[in-house]
Amino acid sequence: MQLILHLARLFCRGTALALVLLALALGLAGLGGAFSDRLDVANHFAPIWLVLGLAGALLAALVSRHSERWALVVMGALAVLAHGGLMAPELIAAQTRKLDPGPATLKVMQFNVWASNDDPKEALDWVLAEDPDVLFVEEGGGSAWPLIGPLRRLYPFVVSCVGNTRPCDTWIFSKKKMIARGGVYDRERPLSVAWATLADPKGPFTVVATHYVWPIPAGAQQAQSRRLAEMLGGFDKKAMIVAGDFNSTPWSWSLRRQDKRFGLERRTLALPSWPSGSFTRLLKAPFPFMPIDHLYAGRQWKTVSVKRGPHLGSDHRPVVITLRRE
Known part of the structure; x- marks a missing residue:
């Protein structure tokens, strides 16, 4: 039973690492989309990468220990910031937009x-x-x-x-x-x-x-x-x-x-x-x-x-x- 729990813990730690590394790598690549159409492709899926980074950070906080936990949480937070930063201007504009109350023509x-x-x-x-x-x-x-x-x-x-x-x-x-x-x-x-x-x-x-x-x-x-x-x-x-x-x-x-x-x-x-x-x-x-x-x-x-x-x-x-x- 202990062996099974140990293997499950290792699997979860590996999954957390994979998620935050993928999300962070795509976040950094997406910044290069300002100069490269190829790198910009990743930005279309920013909501997915943001969720993956957040999920990886939360999983790491639950199953990792000591310095490993903090490293993964920080990388996950950076991934969330990278993708969230790309999405924020659009989301803010949508929330602050003022619709015209007049009759539609x-x-x-x-x-x-x-x-x-x-x-x-x-x-x-x-x-x-x-x-x-x-x-x-x-x-x-x-x-x-x-x-x-x-x-x-x-x-x-x-x-x-x-x-x-x-x-x-x-x-x-x-x-x-x-x-x-x-x-x-x-x-x-x-x-x-x-x-x-x-x-x-x-x-x-x-x-x-x-x-x-x-x-x-x-x-x-x-x-x-x-x-x-x-x-x-x-x-x-x-x-x-x-x-x-x-x-x-x-x-x-x-x-x-x-x-x-x-x-x-x-x-x-x-x-x-x-x-x-x-x-x-x-x-x-x-x-x-x-x-x-x-x-x-x-x-x-x-x-x-x-x-x-x-x-x-x-x-x-x-x-x-x-x-x-x-």
């Missing part, structure tokens, strides 16, 4: 409906019940097509990411008249963008939908961001709205650079949208923990409310934002 929805959506009817019913004025959709093909077909009939104005000649799976649906529209779909230098300039009593404004690749391998997503920022420069940004699945979290250096590059205010602060439900055949998410669906808006728009929708057959949750135009 525009309701927009961002939703990656997922090409493997297992309940497109429920998703369609929920979207129609929310009744957004402008709907941004990604992955609107495959199993999600039963959602896209009715939306094309119900919304008077529609554009996909290659304009009107060849549809693809990034869409904008609008109640407001599209006085200009277009899109880009580039497979060689991956980029999926749909855009439209909408009529409005206070003056026309441009809306843009996009879908970025994953941050791995590093470099391609950052290239998309630079290319889209250059494209946005050709429009008036005062009342512009940009939304999409950016596959990038707000505690990455990549998204921080994009926030500055776009010259717009990101209205989705610390709002996890992925993963949701059974996002692979083997894994099911109890709750989303990665904010990767974002919406940006120009200074003429005031944020009235921001909310995350329920699980609707997609591996992403929808995001609904109501705005008021000054």
Whole structure:
């Protein structure tokens, strides 16, 4: 019995050491994300590394002894500080944000409906019940097509990411008249963008939908961001709205650079949208923990409310934002 307890103690000490070393190493590597896109990949998972560092420190405090205990606790605390420091600005901004109490004049929805959506009817019913004025959709093909077909009939104005000649799976649906529209779909230098300039009593404004690749391998997503920022420069940004699945979290250096590059205010602060439900055949998410669906808006728009929708057959949750135009 004593041997079993001794072996269990050794296992727990080894586990604590592995957890704090992994969390601390990734925390230090993440700091290098300010200079390296490859190192920045680790920062997208900062909440996970923070939990691992905290768990390792707590386990070490329980099972380790003397100097070993203090060394592991200190390393775990440093890991928590490293990852927490990256996340803190976003979390503080979300807590201190002041919403506008005035009446909403525009309701927009961002939703990656997922090409493997297992309940497109429920998703369609929920979207129609929310009744957004402008709907941004990604992955609107495959199993999600039963959602896209009715939306094309119900919304008077529609554009996909290659304009009107060849549809693809990034869409904008609008109640407001599209006085200009277009899109880009580039497979060689991956980029999926749909855009439209909408009529409005206070003056026309441009809306843009996009879908970025994953941050791995590093470099391609950052290239998309630079290319889209250059494209946005050709429009008036005062009342512009940009939304999409950016596959990038707000505690990455990549998204921080994009926030500055776009010259717009990101209205989705610390709002996890992925993963949701059974996002692979083997894994099911109890709750989303990665904010990767974002919406940006120009200074003429005031944020009235921001909310995350329920699980609707997609591996992403929808995001609904109501705005008021000054």
